[in-house]
Amino acid sequence: MKYPVVVHKSEYGFDVHCPLLQGCHSQGDTMEEALENIKDAIRTYLEMVSEGKKG
Secondary structure (H helix, E strand, O other): OOOOOOOEEOOOOOEEEEEOOOOOEEOOHHHHHHHHHHHHHHHHHHHHHHHHOOO
C-alpha cells in the first residue's frame, strides 16, 4: 500500500510527514534522504500498530 507524504524544505533540510498516520514524521538533509527516512518511519509505525492489535 502507498501512503502520501508531505515534504517541507527548511533551512535545516527537509521535514516530511504522512498525514494519514498521525505522528509519523521524519527528516533528512536531502530530499532523497528524507523520503528514505519516511519510508522507514511508515514501516515502523505500521509494525507498532500491528503489534498493538496482537497484544
